[in-house]
Each structure stands twice: as C-alpha cells, then as structure tokens.
Amino acid sequence: MSHTAHIPSHRKPRQSASKSALRAGVAGGVLSTIAVAGAAGPAQAEPVTQTIEMPTITSGFSTAVAASAQATQQVALDLETQAHEDAAAEKAAKTAKKAHAEAVRKAEAEKKAEAAAKAKAEAEAKAQAEERAQRASRTAERTTLSASSGSSNSSGSSASAPSSSSSNVSGSAASIVAFAKAQVGDAYVPGGTGPNSWDCSGLVQAAYRTAGIDLPRVSQAQSTAGTQVSLNSLQPGDILYWGGAGSAYHVAIYIGGGQFVGAQNSSTGTVQRSMDYDRPTGAVRVL
Known part of the structure; x- marks a missing residue:
C-alpha cells in the first residue's frame, strides 16, 4: 500500500469563456438598471399589462351546432316512429289475413252443415212419406185379408192343393x-x-x-x-x-x-x- 493518499480536489471546474462573458454582461446590465432607477428618484414604475387574444365561438356557429343536433334527434325520432308504425301495420295485416281465412273457413263449414241438414231433412221426409204409404198399403191388405179369412172360415173351406207359386x-x-x-x-x-x-x-x-x-x-x-x-x-x-x-x-x-x-x-x-x-x-x- 502506498504511503501517499489520494486527496480529491475541491476546486470548481473552470467555466468556459462564453459563460463568463454572458455572466459579466448580465451583471453589468443589472447594475446599469439600478443606477438609472436611482437617478430617476422615487418615481414608481407603471405595471406592464399584456392582452392575449383568444379565439371565441361566435353565436351563429353555436346556433348552427344546436340546430344540427336537434335535427339529428328529430330524424332519429322519426325513424323510430316509422319503425313502430311499420311493425303495427304488418301485425294488423297478419291479423286481418288470419281473421279473413277463419271467416272463410267458418262460412264454408256452415254452408256444408246447411247442405247436410237440408239433405237429411229431405231424406227423412221422403222416408216418412214412403213409410206412410207402406203402412197405408199394409192396412188395406190386412183389412182385405181379414175379410177373406172370415169368409173362408165361415164356409169351412180348407187348404187347396199344394202349389209352388x-x-x-x-x-x-x-x-x-x-x-x-x-x-x-x-x-x-x-x-x-x-x-x-x-x-x-x-x-x-x-x-x-x-x-x-x-x-x-x-x-x-x-x-x-x-x-x-x-x-x-x-x-x-x-x-x-x-x-x-x-x-x-x-x-x-x-x-x-x-x-x-x-x-x-x-x-x-x-x-x-x-x-x-x-x-x-x-x-x-x-x-
């Protein structure tokens, strides 16, 4: 180990010539300003006010934007209303079509039922007429048979010879x-x-x-x-x-x-x- 210790230096690094000149100029300017102010006396310096102009939204542009938003909202409402009306019209058309088909079916069923009832009534009337005619004919035949049978029995006649007819x-x-x-x-x-x-x-x-x-x-x-x-x-x-x-x-x-x-x-x-x-x-x- 060396007996000579390394001691860091505390010296500030040298400033460049340009920085030194700048500092000197600034210092000189400040001193000059102070000297002028002192020579002028107690007069108070006026504040310097700077106005920055900012762009503003004109009232016409604002109105146009509001009108455009309102128009867009109205279009949306109109489209929604039209959609509801179209759906309601389609539903009504389907309901009317179904009701019409049901009415036609019922009318056809009633027509068939009326035709069947009419045919049945005519058949029953015809059958009843035929039955009355047959009963009248049988009654007449029975009356005739009873009379002939009584006449035959009173005369004591018997069965005739066998016949196949x-x-x-x-x-x-x-x-x-x-x-x-x-x-x-x-x-x-x-x-x-x-x-x-x-x-x-x-x-x-x-x-x-x-x-x-x-x-x-x-x-x-x-x-x-x-x-x-x-x-x-x-x-x-x-x-x-x-x-x-x-x-x-x-x-x-x-x-x-x-x-x-x-x-x-x-x-x-x-x-x-x-x-x-x-x-x-x-x-x-x-x-």
Whole structure:
C-alpha cells in the first residue's frame, strides 16, 4: 500500500469563456438598471399589462351546432316512429289475413252443415212419406185379408192343393202368405209382435193367427208345431227354421217360388228373400 493518499480536489471546474462573458454582461446590465432607477428618484414604475387574444365561438356557429343536433334527434325520432308504425301495420295485416281465412273457413263449414241438414231433412221426409204409404198399403191388405179369412172360415173351406207359386195359393195358406208379404219393410225388434215391428217368431205367429191357427210364441216350439217336410217338397205357408228341430234359433214363412218372408234382424228388418240367400235347415207343415 502506498504511503501517499489520494486527496480529491475541491476546486470548481473552470467555466468556459462564453459563460463568463454572458455572466459579466448580465451583471453589468443589472447594475446599469439600478443606477438609472436611482437617478430617476422615487418615481414608481407603471405595471406592464399584456392582452392575449383568444379565439371565441361566435353565436351563429353555436346556433348552427344546436340546430344540427336537434335535427339529428328529430330524424332519429322519426325513424323510430316509422319503425313502430311499420311493425303495427304488418301485425294488423297478419291479423286481418288470419281473421279473413277463419271467416272463410267458418262460412264454408256452415254452408256444408246447411247442405247436410237440408239433405237429411229431405231424406227423412221422403222416408216418412214412403213409410206412410207402406203402412197405408199394409192396412188395406190386412183389412182385405181379414175379410177373406172370415169368409173362408165361415164356409169351412180348407187348404187347396199344394202349389209352388204364391199366386196360386188360396184358403188359409193364401191368408198366411198374404199377411207375411204385407209386413215386408217393417222393423225388426226383439220380442216384437206387431203391428209395425216384429221378431221372427212373432211374425210367424201373427200370420197363422189370420188363418185361425194359434202357434207357440218362440221359434224352438214352432219348429216342431207340425209335420217335418223336406225342403224339396215345400208348399206356401210352411214354416222354415234354422238350427235343429226343437232348438231352432230362427223361423220364417215359405211363400212359394223358392222364396220366404221373415223378420231377419235389426239391420234388414222384415224382408222377402230367395232361399239361396240363407238356406234353412228344415221345414214344418202345420196346415
């Protein structure tokens, strides 16, 4: 380690010549000013006032800006109002279109309903007229049958010779066949015994009653009420049955010509049919 210590210098750095001259000039100027002020005496110096002009917004420009803002706001309000009006008009148009379609649909439905009601009323009126005509015809035929039956019974006549045609039948058989044919078109009602609705055995019993013959009420008993005969040797007035003799479930009256009259069911009512329509099981002759 060196015995000589390094001691930092406290000397100020030298100023440049230009800085020194500037300082000298400033100092001289200040001294000169003070000297002049002292020579002038106690007179007080006037303050120096400097006015800076700033740009101002003219009143016309401000009015224009305000008018422009107001116009912009009005345009926005007008657009919003127009949008609401357009939406309301579109909604009203849709509602009107829907209401029109619904009105058209209802009108068409009412028109169809009126047409159906009119057609139904006409059909019912026609059916009622036909029914009245049929009842009147059957009433006339029954009156005639009753008169002829009474005349036949009073003279003590019996059944005529067998015949395959109902037009050639006379006596009791003719009375039975004519009565049965007069009921064609009547309704089928279970347990019906007339005068305008029948079940199968009720019709057979009523037909035989016109000839003065009382038959059992039900089909099982009617199927054994007389002599069993072949289906190939039938005569008008014979009783046809379906099922076994003594256990028949349906009966009808043979009217000749391969046909029968019977109260069939609630769908067909009392009908005249060919035996081929529903072939019977057997037959019984009561006359």
